[in-house]
Amino acid sequence: MKNSFRSLLGGAATLALVGASVPAYATTTGTTGDPVSDTCIINGPKAEHQTDQSCVALKKFAEENGMGKADGAGTAQEPGVTNVYRLSTYLFSQHFEKGWLVYSMDTGAVHPMSDEVYDFWTNPQNSDFSREIFRIGLPVDYRMDLSKDPAHPGSGITTVFDNGMNDHRFYLRFDPAKNRVMDYAENFSGKGLSWSDSITIDGPFPSHADLVSTGLKDAGYEPHDAGYIETSLASFPSFNNLASLMEKHLIALPEGTPWVVNVETTQLDATSKADREDTLENARFLAQQLHQVYPNSHIVFHGVLTADDETEINTFNAQMNQAVTEEGTSFVDTSGWVTRYNLKPYMQSDSHILNETGVQKVSYQMKWAIRHAIGQ
Numbered sequence: 001m002k003n004s005f006r007s008l009l010g011g012a013a014t015l016a017l018v019g020a021s022v023p024a025y026a027t028t029t030g031t032t033g034d035p036v037s038d039t040c041i042i043n044g045p046k047a048e049h050q051t052d053q054s055c056v057a058l059k060k061f062a063e064e065n066g067m068g069k070a071d072g073a074g075t076a077q078e079p080g081v082t083n084v085y086r087l088s089t090y091l092f093s094q095h096f097e098k099g100w101l102v103y104s105m106d107t108g109a110v111h112p113m114s115d116e117v118y119d120f121w122t123n124p125q126n127s128d129f130s131r132e133i134f135r136i137g138l139p140v141d142y143r144m145d146l147s148k149d150p151a152h153p154g155s156g157i158t159t160v161f162d163n164g165m166n167d168h169r170f171y172l173r174f175d176p177a178k179n180r181v182m183d184y185a186e187n188f189s190g191k192g193l194s195w196s197d198s199i200t201i202d203g204p205f206p207s208h209a210d211l212v213s214t215g216l217k218d219a220g221y222e223p224h225d226a227g228y229i230e231t232s233l234a235s236f237p238s239f240n241n242l243a244s245l246m247e248k249h250l251i252a253l254p255e256g257t258p259w260v261v262n263v264e265t266t267q268l269d270a271t272s273k274a275d276r277e278d279t280l281e282n283a284r285f286l287a288q289q290l291h292q293v294y295p296n297s298h299i300v301f302h303g304v305l306t307a308d309d310e311t312e313i314n315t316f317n318a319q320m321n322q323a324v325t326e327e328g329t330s331f332v333d334t335s336g337w338v339t340r341y342n343l344k345p346y347m348q349s350d351s352h353i354l355n356e357t358g359v360q361k362v363s364y365q366m367k368w369a370i371r372h373a374i375g376q
Contacts, residue, residue, distance in 0.1 A: 053105065053108075054084060054092045054103050054105060055082075055084060057103050057108065057110055058070075058084065058092070058094045058101050058103050058110060059082075061101055061110040061112075062094075062096050062101060065112065065144065065146075066098070066146055067096035067097065067098050067099065067101065067112065067146075068096050068097025068098045069096065069097050070082040070083075070094055070095065070096050071083050071094070071095045071096070082094065083095075087102070087122070090104060090105040090106045091103070091104055091105075092105070093118070095115075098146055098153040098154065099112055099113055099114045099115060099118070099153065099154050099157055100112070100113050100114075100115065100117075100118040101113075102118075102139055104138075109139075111139035111140075111141070111142050111159055112142055112144055112157050112159065113139065113142070113154075113157055113159040113172070114153075114154025114155065114157050114159075114173070114174045115154055115174075116154060116174035116181050117154070117157070117159055117172045117173065117174060117181055120136075120172065120181040120249070120250065120252065121136055121139075121159075121161070121172075123250060133163075134163055135163065136161045136163060136170055136172075137161040137162045137163030137164060137169075137170065138161060138162065138163075139159050139160065139161055140160050140161065140162045140169075141159075141160035142157065142158060142159050142160060143157075143158040143160075144156060144157050144158070149176065151176075152174070152176040154174050155173060155174050155175065155176050157173065158171055158172065158173040158184055159171075159172050159173070160172075168225060170183050170252055171183055171184040172184070172252055173255075175255065178292075178293060179249075180249050180252075180253070180293065181249060181252050182252060182253060182254070182255040183226075183252040183253060183254045183255060184254075184255045192254070192255040192256025192257070193224065193254050193255070193256030193257065193258040194256055194257060194258070194259075195257070195258075195259045196220065196221065196222060196259065197221060197222050197223075197224060197256070197258040197259065198216045198221035198222065198223050198224065198258050198259060198260040198261070198262060199223075199224055199225075199226050199253070199254055199258050199260070199261045199262065200212060200213060200216070200223050200224070200225050200226065200262045200264065201226045201242070201251075201261070201262065201263045201264070202225075202263075202264035202266070210354070210356070210359045211305075211354055211358075211359045211362065211363065211366050212262055212264060212302055212366065212370075214359055214360075214363040214366065215363055215366030215367045215369065215370050216260065216262065216370060218363055218364070218366075218367040219367045219368075219370050219371050221258070221259050221260050221370075223262075224254060224258070226251065226252075226253055226254065231245060232266055232268050232269050232272075233265060233266075233269045233279050233282045233283050233286070234268060234269045234272050234274035234278075234279045234282075235274050235275070235278050235279070235282065236272075236274060241282050242263075242282065242286055243281075243282035243283070243285040243286045243289070244282075246285070246286055246289045246290075247285070247289070253293055253294075257294065257296050257297055258294065258297050259297060259298060259374075260297065260298045260300055260370065260374060261290055261294050261297050261298070261299050261300065262300050262301075262302060263283075263286065263287075263290070263299070263300070263301045263302065264301075264302045265283075265301065265302060265303060265304055265316075265317075265320055266304065267304055267313070267352045269304070269316070269320075270304050270312065270313040270316035270317075271312060271313065271316075276316070276319070280319055280320065280323040281323075283301065283320060283323050283324055284323050284324065284326070284327050287299060287301070287324050287327035287328075287329040288327055290329075291327070291328065291329075298330060298373075298374040299328075299329045299330065300329070300330045300331070300332060300370065300373050300374065301320060301321075301324045301329055301330070301331050301332070302331075302332045302334065303316075303317035303320060303321065303331065303332065303333045303334050303335060304316065304317060304334070304335075304352055305334045305337055305338060305343070305347075305352050305354060306334065306335050306336065306337070306338055306352065307336065307338035307339045307344070308336045308338075308339040308340075309339075310338075313335075313352075314335045314336070317333055317334075317335045318333075318335070321333055330373035330374060331373065332366075332369045332370060332373050334369075337362065337365070341361060341362050341365065343358050343361065343362065345358075346358025346361060
């Protein structure tokens, strides 16, 4: 899969990041000629006229599946010419009345997606589209019923993405009621998550992600990771924090009503030079957002796993506890667990990450800590 990603991205080729509107560098100039219905302008660093397989494949799929008219070049001289955008050497996209189509010259496949899912995938706020490719993956499948909601035809398109790096596939669809792109996770249950499920949201290097997942499973709530989210609650200039991703609708949370939604804080949150009050405010905002998306679920934040003498991180845990509980959110405080349960031999050197043996040693305690946090 990774090799096919490199092929589709065209090696070191420049990627043209576009959103739902024509990018600044796209033009409608090129070598003019007699227009035909299968002619399109490939917009990229250099615009060019083409009558090739990408134009034909996109037009054919749109006509056969009721995608409506394509965005046109808008010139009287070229009435049959439409805009197609080059995302990479082998990836092309085109916008129609009812959404976007993405064509892979490498595989010959065409995949539809709503305007919202296309923006989520290409992420106009990120200057590096290749990062989104490896975060979300490439479209590999779809389900489409444009008649489902005539007012929001895009909500009838579910596009499946695979990043080739783990077992999680994203089943992305726009939810008009929540005004968000959600992961319909048909690889879970086909109907969204329910009372027997839970979600885990964590940043880079969470101290006890396996422990939380094991505790959730032992408590009777099948854990599901919210996908590849490589960020933290703490704010840094180089990337969006978790709260910012939520605000910008750049996290595709699983659809449904899981019984427990878990957010794991990290050593990075607790010990970085990021402004502490800003980190706590991000946690408050994230708690508010999660309550809106999952009004009938238990939202639980988890502190960092520490020893008794780790004053800085224990202070962070106490502050985080206060911040999120003020938002009606529960908190699992693991301050001092390393000392209380003699976990030091089971932690990776110079980190707060617990190994498999350590997870098994205190999974029972985590199970009951989670149950206590949600009042069971």
